[in-house]
Amino acid sequence: MTMTLLDIMRTSAVIPVIAIDDPDHAVPLARALVAGGIRVLEVTLRTKHGLAAIRAMSAVEGAIVGVGTLTKPEEFAAARDAGAVFGVSPGLTAALIAAAKSSGLPLLPGVMTPSEVMAAREQGFQQLKLFPAVPAGGVGMLSAIGGPLPDVTFCPTGGISQETASQFLALKNVACVGGSWLTPKDAIAAGNWDRITELAKAASGLR
Numbered sequence: 001m002t003m004t005l006l007d008i009m010r011t012s013a014v015i016p017v018i019a020i021d022d023p024d025h026a027v028p029l030a031r032a033l034v035a036g037g038i039r040v041l042e043v044t045l046r047t048k049h050g051l052a053a054i055r056a057m058s059a060v061e062g063a064i065v066g067v068g069t070l071t072k073p074e075e076f077a078a079a080r081d082a083g084a085v086f087g088v089s090p091g092l093t094a095a096l097i098a099a100a101k102s103s104g105l106p107l108l109p110g111v112m113t114p115s116e117v118m119a120a121r122e123q124g125f126q127q128l129k130l131f132p133a134v135p136a137g138g139v140g141m142l143s144a145i146g147g148p149l150p151d152v153t154f155c156p157t158g159g160i161s162q163e164t165a166s167q168f169l170a171l172k173n174v175a176c177v178g179g180s181w182l183t184p185k186d187a188i189a190a191g192n193w194d195r196i197t198e199l200a201k202a203a204s205g206l207r
């Protein structure tokens with residue numbers, strides 16, 4: 001059965017934002033996160049290995065793999081073909097809206113102001129990423145937006161940590177949070193998969 005974006009957002013409390021520097025890290029990293037209860041994985045296109053990593057991680061049992069850092073329309077079909085089942089962008093443009101529709105890839109677009117929330121909603125997007133969440137105003141801003149715009153659900157990302165995530169997750173209009181703290185670069189480089197599983201377990205326990 002195909003999962004909706006909301007189903008995906010409600011699967012785990014935290015969506016790890018992943019950047020793969022070495023393609024050999026993709027599968028063990030995905031296995032380590034899934035072993036810790038974190039199944040939804042956002043693999044960014046920040047490195048040249050992004051698409052190959054999406055392909056490899058999609059084959060890991062239990063993993064639900066999406067593509068992150070979508071900033072250009074041509075990236076949508078390529079990510080979908082590599083196996084991504086959802087996409088995340090830091091912002092939203094007319095070209096990205098068209099690419100999301102033509103590729104069929106469910107998109108979680110980034111917004112940072114009430115006007116951007118309203119413009120995205122007019123285009124049919126009711127699940128949004130607040131980015132960058134903490135610099136934009138964090139918990140106070142999301143709670144204030146929930147007053148006039150209660151029908152939008154957020155995945156705040158940017159500046160959130162294990163220590164602060166629960167404040168975001170307690171909000172009615174937050175389904176999950178995103179962050180890079182589950183995948184520290186030093187742990188990945190050292191192949192310390194047990195540490196990643198521990199971080200994932202702690203994050204899954206947030207909800």
Ligand SMILES: O=C(O)C(=O)C[C@H](O)[C@H](O)COP(=O)(O)O
Nearest residue numbers: 017068069090157158159179180
């Ligand atoms: O790459 C993207 O597409 C982004 O939108 C940026 C990431 O979501 C943030 O960099 C994660 O934030 P941190 O947890 O503060 O590291």
